[in-house]
Amino acid sequence: MVLTSLQRRIAVVFVGLLVLVMGLILALVHTSSKGIVSSEARRELAVGTKVFRKLLEQNQRQLETAATVLSADFAFREAIATQDQPTMRSVIRNHGNRIHAQVMMVANPEGSLLATTQRESATGAPFPFPDLLAAAESAGKSAGFRQMRNGQLYQVVVVPIMAPQRIAWVAMGFHVDSRWAQDLAEVTGLAVHVVRNDAGQPALLASSTPENSTAGMEQALRSGSELQQIGRALYQIAQVPLGGDIEAVLELPVAQVQAPFDFLQGTLLIVVGAGILVFALGSAMLARRIVKPLNALSTAARRVAMGDYAQPLPSLPPDEIGQLAASFEHMREGIASREERIIRLAYVDNLTELANRTSFEEAFAQLPAGSSGAIAVLNIHRFALINNALGYPIGDRLLHALGARLSQLLTPDDMLARLWGDQFAFLLRHADSDAARTFASAVLATLIDPLTLDGQRLDMGGSIGIARYPQDGSDAGTVLRRAELAMTEAKRRHCGIAFAADIGTGPAHEQLSLIGEMREAMANGEFVVFYQPKLALRSGRIVAAEALLRWNHPERGMIAPSRFIPFAEQTGFIREITPWLLDAVIQQLALWQGAGLDIAVSANLSALDLLDAGLSGRVSGLLKRHGVAAERLCLEITESALMDDPALALEHLAELAALGIKLSIDDYGVGQASLTYLKSLPVNELKLDRSFITAIAESPKDSAIVLSTIMLSHALGLSVVAEGVETPADLHWLMEHGCDIAQGYGIARPMPAQQLPGWIASYSAEAVLASTS
Numbered sequence: 014m015v016l017t018s019l020q021r022r023i024a025v026v027f028v029g030l031l032v033l034v035m036g037l038i039l040a041l042v043h044t045s046s047k048g049i050v051s052s053e054a055r056r057e058l059a060v061g062t063k064v065f066r067k068l069l070e071q072n073q074r075q076l077e078t079a080a081t082v083l084s085a086d087f088a089f090r091e092a093i094a095t096q097d098q099p100t101m102r103s104v105i106r107n108h109g110n111r112i113h114a115q116v117m118m119v120a121n122p123e124g125s126l127l128a129t130t131q132r133e134s135a136t137g138a139p140f141p142f143p144d145l146l147a148a149a150e151s152a153g154k155s156a157g158f159r160q161m162r163n164g165q166l167y168q169v170v171v172v173p174i175m176a177p178q179r180i181a182w183v184a185m186g187f188h189v190d191s192r193w194a195q196d197l198a199e200v201t202g203l204a205v206h207v208v209r210n211d212a213g214q215p216a217l218l219a220s221s222t223p224e225n226s227t228a229g230m231e232q233a234l235r236s237g238s239e240l241q242q243i244g245r246a247l248y249q250i251a252q253v254p255l256g257g258d259i260e261a262v263l264e265l266p267v268a269q270v271q272a273p274f275d276f277l278q279g280t281l282l283i284v285v286g287a288g289i290l291v292f293a294l295g296s297a298m299l300a301r302r303i304v305k306p307l308n309a310l311s312t313a314a315r316r317v318a319m320g321d322y323a324q325p326l327p328s329l330p331p332d333e334i335g336q337l338a339a340s341f342e343h344m345r346e347g348i349a350s351r352e353e354r355i356i357r358l359a360y361v362d363n364l365t366e367l368a369n370r371t372s373f374e375e376a377f378a379q380l381p382a383g384s385s386g387a388i389a390v391l392n393i394h395r396f397a398l399i400n401n402a403l404g405y406p407i408g409d410r411l412l413h414a415l416g417a418r419l420s421q422l423l424t425p426d427d428m429l430a431r432l433w434g435d436q437f438a439f440l441l442r443h444a445d446s447d448a449a450r451t452f453a454s455a456v457l458a459t460l461i462d463p464l465t466l467d468g469q470r471l472d473m474g475g476s477i478g479i480a481r482y483p484q485d486g487s488d489a490g491t492v493l494r495r496a497e498l499a500m501t502e503a504k505r506r507h508c509g510i511a512f513a514a515d516i517g518t519g520p521a522h523e524q525l526s527l528i529g530e531m532r533e534a535m536a537n538g539e540f541v542v543f544y545q546p547k548l549a550l551r552s553g554r555i556v557a558a559e560a561l562l563r564w565n566h567p568e569r570g571m572i573a574p575s576r577f578i579p580f581a582e583q584t585g586f587i588r589e590i591t592p593w594l595l596d597a598v599i600q601q602l603a604l605w606q607g608a609g610l611d612i613a614v615s616a617n618l619s620a621l622d623l624l625d626a627g628l629s630g631r632v633s634g635l636l637k638r639h640g641v642a643a644e645r646l647c648l649e650i651t652e653s654a655l656m657d658d659p660a661l662a663l664e665h666l667a668e669l670a671a672l673g674i675k676l677s678i679d680d681y682g683v684g685q686a687s688l689t690y691l692k693s694l695p696v697n698e699l700k701l702d703r704s705f706i707t708a709i710a711e712s713p714k715d716s717a718i719v720l721s722t723i724m725l726s727h728a729l730g731l732s733v734v735a736e737g738v739e740t741p742a743d744l745h746w747l748m749e750h751g752c753d754i755a756q757g758y759g760i761a762r763p764m765p766a767q768q769l770p771g772w773i774a775s776y777s778a779e780a781v782l783a784s785t786s
Contacts, residue, residue: 035288054249057348065197086104118141121181142171203264206220365413389453391438393437540565540593542598544601546772550744613644625665628669
């Protein structure tokens with residue numbers, strides 16, 4: 014059929030318009046697809062990299078947790094102490110098998126191997142990673158990727174074994190090999206290569222694609238570019254440093270992201286050809302069919318580009334565009350799933366499945382302006398005891414069960430989070446003081462009902478601190494801190510519940526005022542020294558006395574040291590009190606020495622005193638000035654004072670011992686030191702805490718502890734002092750069982766210096782002991 018000119022023009026116009034429209038659509042799709050491919054490739058690589066880092070952190074935490082559990086194993090620590098290598102190897106092999114760790118090593122504090130699962134690392138050889146030991150020395154633990162001598166790479170964690178002082182190091186590690194890389198590749202969706210970059214010459218250590226090699230990596234590592242042409246393929250690359258010259262190279266083939274869009278462009282070309290053939294009507298219908306799903310895809314792509322992965326694509330016909338949409342939907346679901354896992358790790362507590370502190374603070378930050386309510390912080394009593402007695406798995410299950418029980422008390426507006434350890438926090442929206450107190454009482458009431466786990470009945474209690482907002486603060490950090498302070502005050506007062514608004518009054522303010530008055534008290538001579546006699550049980554003679562500081566306040570009367578010494582230590586004022594006390598004690602020793610009284614005196618040192626570099630020089634100067642022999646002075650140090658800086662404390666103790674001064678460990682049995690640790694200290698004496706002495710004649714457990722301590726102390730060449738002796742029966746028991754010196758109200762109360770000589774002259778140990786006959 015011959016077309017007329019109008020028909021031709023109409024045909025040309027329609028075909029031209031159709032070609033123009035189709036051409037514009039194709040250009041738009043091509044441009045959009047290219048941008049989306051680039052954006053999606055970067056996004057998938059970024060998400061995969063985040064997941065990769067999280068997995069590395071998860072592996073490290075798993076190793077740290079396993080190593081911490083191993084370091085707390087009493088039998089294992091005992092095996093280390095006795096150098097029982099078969100037991101050490103068996104224990105580390107069993108603990109390593111539980112988490113599938115391929116390398117387990119135990120080294121002594123000097124860095125020599127005590128036990129290992131590596132055949133090539135002989136016992137007694139140097140620890141293969143001394144830099145990790147050095148890092149753990151300063152940070153308490155360390156981790157990193159390190160190569161063994163055989164070239165194999167491991168992700169290694171090093172933690173100390175404390176008993177309570179560090180007695181060894183334990184190292185645990187996962188083998189970084191192709192299986193390791195493949196496992197991470199399955200989760201991240203990326204190719205994973207681990208290389209050692211020697212001056213730009215990569216050496217492949219592990220790869221998720223074993224057929225891969227270092228071809229092309231050299232240029233990637235040298236240029237640092239994210240987009241690299243390796244062979245004929247284009248890759249989006251990320252480099253993750255693993256420490257030193259070890260790094261991970263993560264690859265995402267751009268073709269993998271681009272494939273669906275290439276398919277789209279091919280499909281559109283076919284559709285355009287069909288549209289031209291069927292002419293105007295066909296082109297209009299086809300254009301509508303193509304444009305509608307494309308618009309849906311474009312909208313979905315923009316949502317994904319803005320980070321919105323929640324809304325799915327609308328249902329589309331099962332044609333080529335529908336297949337593209339299905340692929341896009343599958344990609345969106347994968348990204349959303351990975352994003353959800355990452356967010357869960359950041360905002361959910363793994364043990365209890367409750368919100369964590371970060372989530373709690375963000376919820377508080379989203380409260381409407383001008384809103385009011387309360388935050389309650391709960392501390393679970395005896396949780397540490399349960400953890401230590403029954404083990405961490407029971408403790409973890411207890412926290413999970415408590416979280417479920419406490420969640421039942423919430424209203425839809427409230428929120429519960431686990432802050433850390435045994436502390437929970439409640440966000441009580443719209444709660445006033447009365448409502449907050451009622452809720453806190455309900456929480457404490459539900460804790461009264463014990464939990465039963467594995468047949469163990471677990472009795473608990475709690476203390477709750479409540480802070481109001483905006484009264485006690487306008488931001489989450491401030492209100493939480495005030496609530497935690499109130500919780501601490503409730504725990505101290507044993508009152509169950511305390512409000513932040515109420516803890517600014519009462520004893521705390523009185524103690525703070527005492528701190529301001531201490532300097533004035535020293536200048537006015539309000540500090541006085543009392544002396545409590547010490548009885549030598551073998552000879553029945555008074556051979557020493559302990560100097561005890563008292564504050565004779567002009568208004569408050571005699572103030573006990575427990576009310577001002579802790580605050581003096583916290584504020585550093587103890588550095589001025591101790592020199593004054595030592596000068597007063599040594600001066601009094603000189604006076605007694607001149608009067609013919611043969612007696613030694615002990616005085617207490619704080620943790621701050623023990624870390625003072627000028628302590629030994631100052632004490633030596635006082636002894637020379639007053640003409641007192643060094644052996645007349647005994648300095649008492651608590652176990653906890655040794656823990657702040659053990660190395661520096663040991664150095665200063667050695668300086669004091671070199672002067673001839675006697676050294677004593679005070680309050681032994683309530684701190685963190687063991688006899689095994691004490692044998693390394695230059696001490697002469699061990700002073701048993703009064704808690705073991707008060708019921709020694711009636712309590713078989715206390716008497717067994719005291720007797721074993723006396724025997725072990727004597728075996729180490731230490732004399733034993735028992736403080737808190739209240740009755741002649743206590744005195745008689747101590748004498749019978751070989752204790753060297755006794756001190757307590759059963760012998761004499763602390764007295765002024767001028768009364769001590771007369772009291773010593775009239776004292777008769779036989780008369781006291783006779784009262785038990």
